[in-house]
Amino acid sequence: MVDAAKPLLIKRYASRRLYNTETSDYVTLEDIARFIRAGREVQIVDLKSGDDLTRQFLLQIIAEHESRGENVLPLDVLTDLVKSYTTQAQSVVPQFLAHSFEMLRDGQSKIMENLTAIPNPLAAMPGFEAMQLQQKAFLKSIMGGWSGGSAPEPEAAPAQKSEIDEIKKQLADLQIKLSKI
Secondary structure, three states: OOOOOOOEEEEEOOOOOEEEOOOOEEEOHHHHHHHHHOOOOEEEEEOOOOOEOHHHHHHHHHHHHHHOOOOOOOHHHHHHHHHHOOOHHHHOHHHHHHHHHHHHHHHHHHHHHHHOOOOOHHHHOOOHHHHHHHHHHHHHHHHOOOOOOOOOOOOOOHHHHHHHHHHHHHHHHHHHHHHHO
16 A cells, blocks of 8 residues: 655666666656656655665756756746855755745645635626636646646536536526626
C-alpha cells in the first residue's frame, strides 16, 4: 500500500537510472514530473553516496520543459535568478519565491471557493451560470499543471444535459422578456 503522506523515494543508480522504491521499477524525469503534478512529494537520492539530488533533478525537469518551448518563466525572471546567485539578494530570493507561490496557490483556492459560493447575488443574472462554468474552465486550464490543479471535469451525463438544456431555454425566455421591458 502506498503512503502518499511521505515522500516517494527515488534512488539514482551509478548507471544514472532512476529507481522508484515503491513500485520497484525504473522511472524517467517525465514520470517524476507526473508524480509531482499529481500532488506527490518526491525525494531523489544517490544510492552510493546518499546525497539528496532532488533539487538538481527538479531543475533539470524545468530546464527540459523550457527547452521544449513550454516557457513558464519569463526571461526577466530567469535573468534575475541568475543575478541573485551573485548578490546579497541570494538569501532573500528563495523565501520570496516560496512565499509568492504559496500566495498563488492560496489565491487559486479562494477563487475557486468564491466561484462556487452560494448564495451569490449575481446568480439571478441571465447567463451567469454559463459564465461561471467558463471561468472555472479557464482557471483549470491555466492552473492545471500546478500543485492543487485538477484535470478537466468529465462531460455531463445525459440527465444533466437535459437539465442544462432546460435551463438554457429558460434563460433564453427570460432574455426575451427582459428585452421587451
